[in-house]
Each structure stands twice: as C-alpha cells, then as structure tokens.
Amino acid sequence: MTTLAVSHPALQELLDQLGPVAVLAGDAVPVRNHNDYSGLPPTTPLAVVRPADTAGVATALRICHAHGIGVVPQGGLTGLCGGARAGENEIALSLERLVGIEEIDTAAATMTVAAGTPLETVQQAALAAGFFCPLDLGARGSCAIGGNLSTNAGGNRVIRYGMAREMVLGVEAVLADGTVVNCLNKMIKNNAGFDLKHLFIGSEGTLGVITRIVLRMFPKAGSSVVAMCACEDYAAVLRLLGAARSGLGPLLSAFEVMWPDYWNRAVGELRARNPFAGDDTPYGAYVLIEALGTDPESDLPRFESWMENLLEEGVVPNAVVAQSLAEEQALWGVRDACGELHQTWPGHLAFDIGLPQTAMDDYARACKAELAEKVPGLESVFYGHIGDGNVHIVAYRAGDKVQPKDDVEEVVYGLVQKFGGTVSAEHGIGTIKRRWLGHARSPEQIALMRTLKNAMDPKGILNPGKVL
Amino acid sequence: MTTLAVSHPALQELLDQLGPVAVLAGDAVPVRNHNDYSGLPPTTPLAVVRPADTAGVATALRICHAHGIGVVPQGGLTGLCGGARAGENEIALSLERLVGIEEIDTAAATMTVAAGTPLETVQQAALAAGFFCPLDLGARGSCAIGGNLSTNAGGNRVIRYGMAREMVLGVEAVLADGTVVNCLNKMIKNNAGFDLKHLFIGSEGTLGVITRIVLRMFPKAGSSVVAMCACEDYAAVLRLLGAARSGLGPLLSAFEVMWPDYWNRAVGELRARNPFAGDDTPYGAYVLIEALGTDPESDLPRFESWMENLLEEGVVPNAVVAQSLAEEQALWGVRDACGELHQTWPGHLAFDIGLPQTAMDDYARACKAELAEKVPGLESVFYGHIGDGNVHIVAYRAGDKVQPKDDVEEVVYGLVQKFGGTVSAEHGIGTIKRRWLGHARSPEQIALMRTLKNAMDPKGILNPGKVL
Structure with a gap:
C-alpha cells in the first residue's frame, strides 16, 4: 500500500468498515482492475473495494459520498467503451464477491441472482432448473450479469x-x-408508481450500482432449425425478413445479415466453411436464420417446406438448411468468424451502430464510399443483427501501426446521424463514444439525462465522466 | 364562459396562443371531461385545452408552467383510478385532437402514431398493414394509445x-x-445514454405528456387454438402453467385462471355457456389457454395431442379444445363474463392486484376468510391473468346502497403487502390507490419517485396529486 493511499482518510474508513479483504489499495490493486476491454491505456485506481454483500456496497458508497470520491463500478471488465475504467483518483467498486444464484422460482419462472455472477453461471443455473436464459454474448464466461444490465446488453x-x-x-x-x-x-x-428499475438498466452505473437482479427465465426450446440464405440484394433481404416474421412467427430467434465484404473474408482468409461452395454467383447479401421451436419432429420439415416456397418464389436464390447440430454450428461458424477478424487484422477498429432497417444498405454503401475517399487503403466489413436494426463494422488499414481511428469515426458516426441511426446499439457509451452522443440524441434528451444525473447523484461521484 | 374563467390571465394567454377551438372554459367545458371511469364524483376543470399538435401541447404547458397552474392530461378517459380527473383549479389537457397514424414502416415493423388515437384505430391500422398490435383491453374503442402508455396498460x-x-x-x-x-x-x-422513454411510460402524466409514439408491430398469427381446462386444485394449475410454457413455448398467448366462485357465477347468473355442462365435479380451478401459431393445418392437432398427454397424465381431469371460431368465442365468453358482473352486482367493488404465482391461492383463501370475518355478507369472485401474476377481485354486498369500500380495501391491500404483491398490476395508482402505494413500494422507492418528480417538475404542475 502506498503512502498516498494509506494517508487518504476515506481509505482508512473503508478499511475500518469493510476489512482488509474488501479493500485493496496502492500496490495491492490487482492489474486486472486497471482496465476493461476498451483498449484505452490502463490506469491504477486509488483502491479496489470489493464488498461481499449489498450492505457492504452501501457502506462503501456512503463513505465515498461523504468524501466526494468518484466510484467506478466494475463487473467482468469486458465492456468495450471504457465504462468500467477507473481513474487514479477514483475507487473501483468491484462486484466480484457479490456472486451466486439466490433463488429459482419455477412457478414464477424467475431467478434472483447477485450482480457479480458471471453470465455463464446464470445460463447454466437456468438450464439446470429446466429453463432457458436467452441473454448470450461472446464474453459469457467472464462478463457479470450486473454489467450486462448496466450496459443493457444485446446479443444474437x-x-x-x-x-x-x-x-x-x-x-x-x-x-x-x-x-x-x-x-x-x-x-x-406491477404498475404501482414509476418503474424505477429502468433508471439503473443501461445507465452504465452513473445513477446507481445494481447489486441484485430478478431475471425472467424462458422455456427451453425443444428444437432448433438454422438456415443460411443467399439474397440478390438488400431489397430481397427485407422481403426475406418480412417472410420470416410472418412464416416463422414467434419461433424466429435470429436474423443475421452479412454483406459480401464480410462473407468473402469469413469464408476466405478466416476459413469458415462455405455452405455455398461451388456456387460462384456474386450475391448481394447472406442471411443466417434461426428458429427455436417446441417439436423436434415436425419443426424441421415445416421450416423446409417454408424455405422451399421462398426458393420457388425467387425470394431466395440459394439456401442451405442444417440437418444436424454439426451443420447448425458450421452455419453459425460463418457468422461467428467475426471473432477471428483480429487474426489477420490485429488492432482493427470495431463499431456497433444502429440504423432503421430501410436505411441500412444505403448507409453501408455511403459509408464504404466515404471511407474509400477519406481513408484510402482502409478495408472494412459489414455484418449484424439486422432484425434488430444493429450493424457492426470492422475496419483495418494494413501497414498502419496506429489505426486511423479518428478519421474512420468521423465517417461512421457522421453518417449515422445523417441516416437517423444511433452511435451505440448494444455496447453503451462509456467514455469512448461520449463525444458522439450528440449524433444520436437531441440537446433536449441530453439535458434531461443531465437533470436525472444531477437529481440522483448531485455530487457526481457515480462513474464520473461516463455517458455524459 | 364564467367570469372567473375569463378573468384568469393564463386562460386569456391560452386563448390568444391556441385559439378558441382549442380552449373551452367555464360553461363550455364538456361534461365528458369532468371525470374518468373511476366512479369518483365529477369535477369541472378551469378549462379544457385541446391542442391539435405537439407544438400546441408545448405552448399550453409553457403557459401553465409560467402561471403555476396544474395540468391534467386526458386521453380516452377510461382509466379506473382517477388519474385523468382534473380539479376545479386545474386545466384538463385533452389529447383528443392529436390523432392519426403518422407512418407505418413495414421493414422496421413499426407504427408512428399520435397519442390521442384510439387503441382500436391502432389495432386496425396494424392489421391493414399485415401486422398485429397485441395490446388489447375492453375499452379499446374509446381509450387512447397515449393513455395506454401513461398507465402501462396490460390485458390478456x-x-x-x-x-x-x-x-x-x-x-x-x-x-x-x-x-x-x-x-x-x-x-x-439503442444504447446511446439513458433510455428516457421509460420515464413517461407508466408514470400517469406526472413527469411529462406523451404526444407521439413509435409502436412495435408483430406478425399476424396464422392460427389460434383455445382450450378450457378443469384443475383439481391450484397446485395442478401451477403444473399446467409449467407444461404450457414448455409444451407451447412462445405460442402461449393467454393463461387465464378462474376460481370456482367466479366460474359458478359466470356459468350461473351470468349465463355464459358452460363447456363442462354435465360434469358436476367440484373442480378447484379453471384455466383458459390460448396459443397463437403460424400453421392453421397442424397447430390444432399438435395442441390436441399435447392436451391428450396432460389428460392421460392426470394433470388435467377434464378439458375442452375449441374446434371452431364460434367455440373459441364461447370459451372466451366465460372469462369475459366479468364485464357483465355489474348486471347482478350494480356498483360492485373491483380490484386489480399482483401476486407471485406461488402465493396466489394462499392469498385468495386468506382474503376470502378475512372478508367473511370483517365484512359479513360480502360476496366475492377471483379470476385473472395468472401467467403474469395478476388477479382481479370483484366484491359486492347485496342490500348496501353504498358498498363497504374502505373495509374491503383494508383486507385486500393489507394482505397484498403480507404476501409480497402489488396494489396495482395494470390499472395504475391515480388518486384512488395513492394511499396504498406504501403497501407495494418501500419508503426508499417512494423517496426516489419523489426525487424524479421534483427534478422533472419542480413546480408540481403535471397531474398534481396523482401517484405520489
């Protein structure tokens, strides 16, 4: 523990109240608490405080509030926008000891869980109780459910x-x-007054620290069907989306679109298995469709007959329906190859934006064109959860040790505003996207966010400098 | 127009800015704007202001804010808790002229609509565009979509x-x-900062006035199946709920439970067709199950085979599956007979409460017993949307011109607190349930609601005295 740390009266109070296991200061601050996955330079907070229960979190905040010290909540530290990165004059409030499934209520189909519990533990507990937790993302093994809520995580x-x-x-x-x-x-x-939980969900720890959660659990799916479709152009993708909504109804569980730039890289450099190998048609877009049903015997033939109609009607010129779990995984493999983009594009730039479905292809074309003009030599790929209006863009310029981040951001977020989209679909704002918030929210919206922040945290100690 | 009214400087300003069509004061205030469906005594507001657009609503609020006059938003006036009733020193801000479907985006599956539009108009516009608006309640023909949001309406x-x-x-x-x-x-x-819409939904006009709305639209169902099940007891109802969740998956669209007191009245005095006529077993509960699917050919036989298994396993001793639209309507007729309770029980007392599923039957028994003791001669029936944790209670004492409201409320809401429920599942708080808010929300929750109210409406002009 450094002299600076011991000398801080707040730290002494935290130590006295919470004990040495819960307060790590100075040199004792673990390296993992220096950063999240944002790629920003690491910083060493004044201390890491890691209470074992809600009362401990309350004590920590009461002390920090009295001393006016900034508090940065930390979960699994897998956020991409810098929201969990604590400055050197701030306390990192880690929820790593607030873990565990507290209750599973099979009649209500709910799970009560501590905020620091890893998402994968939550998923497994739901399955063990005969239910399904549909929230899922790549970081499932390390991200915390509290962090998933504070950033309002999305997924497939x-x-x-x-x-x-x-x-x-x-x-x-x-x-x-x-x-x-x-x-x-x-x-x-429950309509007894304002629904306060929405203040804490998606506000990235700036209005309060989530400590416990009641999650809905869903029925386990009895069947799954996965298909990959080739489309002539984006207009055909929208027709297919309409057909999937009406034909699959509530069974439709994923509608993932890949533009040719992404597809060619995935089945090329990244060696994902090409389900259309041998078909050299230059398609305009590729769509992965998943349907989760209840009947393993009849759901696949029903899906196939629906797909045959689409092939006959010409909505889809080519399609592959998986006939086994291995084939399902192979189809998902093309979509999941994005996780390997860093292999050939180390240090690439990645963007998570939202757009109205009708604007997506126009956006992608405009973005490609402007990037080609303003950032010569840049390569980029487009893919995303189009059923939800969410596009991911990954960009890279070979030979640049430092990627042209600012130039690419100017183009990507500039066009988002023009096309009525959002600068963050599912990753939050943190510090990284803060300067672009005005591209997605009006001055009146941002002013109202500040009104809430000032009312709930007048001293500004909760995750200072994040979001706003 | 009364002298009082003309003499008020705010009224003159409203008239000048919005014109005589938009400002009705004194004797010109229509009788319909004197009340909602709460059954409280009518009151005549200072004026009814009914702007034709968002700018007009903004003008009205700016003027009232400057003069410190209370503003009560009014939609279809079908609320049951007094939330839209304006006092005699307040302005009723009616959204009746803010009507119309502004846009239907079939790619995004969204509808943009003005807040004063009747729910039924919204439903019909969705259908006409090939989609489905699942929000539905008895007042659909007169309630406004803006009011549905401000009370966070529920339904079946x-x-x-x-x-x-x-x-x-x-x-x-x-x-x-x-x-x-x-x-x-x-x-x-869209995770760009706080999700502000949740402040306005369910806060009954106390934090802002909703003027326009983007609604999600859903695929039209291609098939519907409706069944009525008899259950031995409530434990069997919970087993059936579990079986319906896993067996019907996302097709399950209604799970409505009726206790025998309700059932016997519905098929007795209220003359709903008894699907179990001839079966004199005294069942412990009755459940209406609805599944909305995509395939009119195979969904019914699949449902029937699922139901046959339940009959064979003894989860359900008797069940009827509708074979036609007329039979579906007849089964729903038993559940919908609650709308006719007033025929034999004029001026009855009605309650909308929420309870954890496991506590419902215990609550119902305890409530019946305590009502019998404390309000002798009272009859009551229990039914509700049990899949959502929502119970309705209707009570009546024959011969009482004035029903024993306070005594019944003491029992109903007193036990809600004891069983961990809520005093309002879907009807809101308004003024009628305000004194019971503390039975469903903690002092810390209510304090935070006040913090929000004070921050967003420091002069307290928005729907004064409602909710808090």
Whole structure:
C-alpha cells in the first residue's frame, strides 16, 4: 500500500468498515482492475473495494459520498467503451464477491441472482432448473450479469427475446449516498408508481450500482432449425425478413445479415466453411436464420417446406438448411468468424451502430464510399443483427501501426446521424463514444439525462465522466 | 364562459396562443371531461385545452408552467383510478385532437402514431398493414394509445407480448416547462445514454405528456387454438402453467385462471355457456389457454395431442379444445363474463392486484376468510391473468346502497403487502390507490419517485396529486 493511499482518510474508513479483504489499495490493486476491454491505456485506481454483500456496497458508497470520491463500478471488465475504467483518483467498486444464484422460482419462472455472477453461471443455473436464459454474448464466461444490465446488453437473439432490459423483472440498486433501493419485483405486471428499475438498466452505473437482479427465465426450446440464405440484394433481404416474421412467427430467434465484404473474408482468409461452395454467383447479401421451436419432429420439415416456397418464389436464390447440430454450428461458424477478424487484422477498429432497417444498405454503401475517399487503403466489413436494426463494422488499414481511428469515426458516426441511426446499439457509451452522443440524441434528451444525473447523484461521484 | 374563467390571465394567454377551438372554459367545458371511469364524483376543470399538435401541447404547458397552474392530461378517459380527473383549479389537457397514424414502416415493423388515437384505430391500422398490435383491453374503442402508455396498460396477452411498455420503441413527450423531448426511436437496440422513454411510460402524466409514439408491430398469427381446462386444485394449475410454457413455448398467448366462485357465477347468473355442462365435479380451478401459431393445418392437432398427454397424465381431469371460431368465442365468453358482473352486482367493488404465482391461492383463501370475518355478507369472485401474476377481485354486498369500500380495501391491500404483491398490476395508482402505494413500494422507492418528480417538475404542475 502506498503512502498516498494509506494517508487518504476515506481509505482508512473503508478499511475500518469493510476489512482488509474488501479493500485493496496502492500496490495491492490487482492489474486486472486497471482496465476493461476498451483498449484505452490502463490506469491504477486509488483502491479496489470489493464488498461481499449489498450492505457492504452501501457502506462503501456512503463513505465515498461523504468524501466526494468518484466510484467506478466494475463487473467482468469486458465492456468495450471504457465504462468500467477507473481513474487514479477514483475507487473501483468491484462486484466480484457479490456472486451466486439466490433463488429459482419455477412457478414464477424467475431467478434472483447477485450482480457479480458471471453470465455463464446464470445460463447454466437456468438450464439446470429446466429453463432457458436467452441473454448470450461472446464474453459469457467472464462478463457479470450486473454489467450486462448496466450496459443493457444485446446479443444474437434480441429479435425474439429483446435486450437484457426485457429479461429483467426487478433490481436492487444502491444510490450514490448509500441508500439501498430494493425493487426486487417478481411480477410481470406491477404498475404501482414509476418503474424505477429502468433508471439503473443501461445507465452504465452513473445513477446507481445494481447489486441484485430478478431475471425472467424462458422455456427451453425443444428444437432448433438454422438456415443460411443467399439474397440478390438488400431489397430481397427485407422481403426475406418480412417472410420470416410472418412464416416463422414467434419461433424466429435470429436474423443475421452479412454483406459480401464480410462473407468473402469469413469464408476466405478466416476459413469458415462455405455452405455455398461451388456456387460462384456474386450475391448481394447472406442471411443466417434461426428458429427455436417446441417439436423436434415436425419443426424441421415445416421450416423446409417454408424455405422451399421462398426458393420457388425467387425470394431466395440459394439456401442451405442444417440437418444436424454439426451443420447448425458450421452455419453459425460463418457468422461467428467475426471473432477471428483480429487474426489477420490485429488492432482493427470495431463499431456497433444502429440504423432503421430501410436505411441500412444505403448507409453501408455511403459509408464504404466515404471511407474509400477519406481513408484510402482502409478495408472494412459489414455484418449484424439486422432484425434488430444493429450493424457492426470492422475496419483495418494494413501497414498502419496506429489505426486511423479518428478519421474512420468521423465517417461512421457522421453518417449515422445523417441516416437517423444511433452511435451505440448494444455496447453503451462509456467514455469512448461520449463525444458522439450528440449524433444520436437531441440537446433536449441530453439535458434531461443531465437533470436525472444531477437529481440522483448531485455530487457526481457515480462513474464520473461516463455517458455524459 | 364564467367570469372567473375569463378573468384568469393564463386562460386569456391560452386563448390568444391556441385559439378558441382549442380552449373551452367555464360553461363550455364538456361534461365528458369532468371525470374518468373511476366512479369518483365529477369535477369541472378551469378549462379544457385541446391542442391539435405537439407544438400546441408545448405552448399550453409553457403557459401553465409560467402561471403555476396544474395540468391534467386526458386521453380516452377510461382509466379506473382517477388519474385523468382534473380539479376545479386545474386545466384538463385533452389529447383528443392529436390523432392519426403518422407512418407505418413495414421493414422496421413499426407504427408512428399520435397519442390521442384510439387503441382500436391502432389495432386496425396494424392489421391493414399485415401486422398485429397485441395490446388489447375492453375499452379499446374509446381509450387512447397515449393513455395506454401513461398507465402501462396490460390485458390478456401480456404472457406472450408483455405490457404496453414492451411494445414501445420510442415516444415524444412534452416536459412540464413545455420542452419537447423527441425520443421517437424506431430501433430495437439503442444504447446511446439513458433510455428516457421509460420515464413517461407508466408514470400517469406526472413527469411529462406523451404526444407521439413509435409502436412495435408483430406478425399476424396464422392460427389460434383455445382450450378450457378443469384443475383439481391450484397446485395442478401451477403444473399446467409449467407444461404450457414448455409444451407451447412462445405460442402461449393467454393463461387465464378462474376460481370456482367466479366460474359458478359466470356459468350461473351470468349465463355464459358452460363447456363442462354435465360434469358436476367440484373442480378447484379453471384455466383458459390460448396459443397463437403460424400453421392453421397442424397447430390444432399438435395442441390436441399435447392436451391428450396432460389428460392421460392426470394433470388435467377434464378439458375442452375449441374446434371452431364460434367455440373459441364461447370459451372466451366465460372469462369475459366479468364485464357483465355489474348486471347482478350494480356498483360492485373491483380490484386489480399482483401476486407471485406461488402465493396466489394462499392469498385468495386468506382474503376470502378475512372478508367473511370483517365484512359479513360480502360476496366475492377471483379470476385473472395468472401467467403474469395478476388477479382481479370483484366484491359486492347485496342490500348496501353504498358498498363497504374502505373495509374491503383494508383486507385486500393489507394482505397484498403480507404476501409480497402489488396494489396495482395494470390499472395504475391515480388518486384512488395513492394511499396504498406504501403497501407495494418501500419508503426508499417512494423517496426516489419523489426525487424524479421534483427534478422533472419542480413546480408540481403535471397531474398534481396523482401517484405520489
């Protein structure tokens, strides 16, 4: 522990109240708490405080509030926007000891869970109880469910189950001054006054620290069907989306679109298995469709007959329907190859934006054209959860040790504003996207966000400098 | 126009700015604007202001804010809790002229609509565009979509589609001082800062006035199956709920439970057709199950084979599956007979509460017993949307001109607190349930609600005295 750290009266108080296991200061701050996945330079916070329960979180916040010290909540530290990175004069409030499934209520189909619990633990507990937790993302093994809520995480199955927000019935949160607000509601319907949980979901720890959560659980799917479709152009993708909505109804669980730039890289350099190998038609777009049903015997033949109609009608010129789990995984493999883009494009730039479905292809064309003009030599690929209006862009310029981040951001976010989209679909704002918030939100919206922030955290100690 | 009215400087300003068509004061205030469906005594507001657009709503609020006059937003006036009833020193801000479908985006599956539009108009516009608006309630012909959102309306299909809140992608709202906040987002994913729409949904006009809305539309169902099941007891109801969730998956669209007191009255005095006529077994509960699917040919036989298994396993001792639309309507007729309870029980007392599923039957028994003791001679019936944790209670004492409201409320809401439920599942708080808010929300939750109210409406002009 450094002299600076011991000398801080707040640290002494935290130590006295929470004990040495819960307070790591100075040199004792673990390296993992220096950063999240944002790629920003690491910083060493004044201390890491890691309470074992809600009362400990309340104590920590009460002390920090009294001393006016900034507090940065930390979960699995897998965020991409710098939202969990603590400055050197701030306390990192880690929820790593607030873990565990507290209750599973099979009648209500709910799970009550501590905020620091890894998402994968939540998923497994749901399965063990005969239910399904549809929230899923690549970082499942290390991200914390509390962090998933504070950033309102998305993922592949939003088209059917919604964002993390939609899976939450209740939260317990601690306010800036240490007040515990228990909204651990288990009922789907509860209109007794304002629904306060929405303040804490998606606000990245700037309005309160989520400590416990009541999640909805869903029935396990009895069957899955996965298909890959080739489309002539983006207009055909929209026709296919309409056909999938009406033909598959509530079974539709993923509608993932890949533009040719992404597709060619995935089945080329990244060696994903090409389901259309031998078909050299230059298609305009590729769509992965997943349907989760209840009947393993009849769901596949029903899906196939639906797909045959689309082939006959010419909506889809070529399609492959997986006949086994291995084939399903191979089709998902093309979509998941994005996780390997860093292999050939180390240090690439990645963007998570939202756009109205009708504007997506126009956006992609305009973006490609402007990038070619303003950032010569840049390569880029486009893919995303189009059923939800979410596009990911990954860009890279070979030979640049430092990628041309600012130039690419100017183009990507500049056009987002022009096409009525959003600068963050599912990754949040953190510090990295803060300067672009005005491209997605009006001055009146941002002013109202500040009104809330000032009302709930007048001293500004909760995750300072994040979002706003 | 009364002298009082003309003499008020705010009224003159409203008249000057909005014109005589938009401002009805004194004797010109229509009788319909004196009340909602709460059954409270009517009151005549200072004036009814009915702007034709968002700018007019902003002007009205700016003027009232400057003069410190209370403003009560009014939609279809079908609320049951007094939330839209304006006092005699307040302005009723009617959204009756803010009507119309502004846009239907078939690619995004969204509808943009003015807040005063009747729900039924919204439903019909969705159908005409090849989509489905799942929000539905008895008042559909007269209630306004803006009112549905401000009370976060529920209805029969919440188990599948969620509350009104879940069907909303964006809102435009006007703040207390007349600031227009445009959050007319069409994207399912948008994590650019706080999700402000949730402030306006379910807060009954106390934090802002909703003027325009972006609704999600859903695929039209291609098939429907309706069944009525008899259950031995409530434990069997919970087993059936579990079986329906896993067996019907996302097709399950209603799970409505009727206790024997309700059932016997519905098929007795209220003359609903008894699907179990001839079976004199005294069942412990009755369940209506609806599944909305995509395939009219195979969904019914699949449902029937699922139901046959339940009959064979003894989960359900008797069940009827509708074989035609007429039979579906007849089964729904038993559940919908609640709308006719007033015929034999004029002026009855009605309650809308929420409870964890496991606590419902215990609550119902305890409530019946305590009512019998404390309100002798009272009859009561229990039924509700059990898949969502929502119970309705209707009570009546023959011979009482004035029903024993306070005594019954003491029992009903007192036990709600004891069983961890909520005093309002889907009807809101308004003024009628305000004194019971503390039975469903903690002092810390209510304090945080006040913090929000004070921050967003420091002069307290928005729907004064409602909710808090």
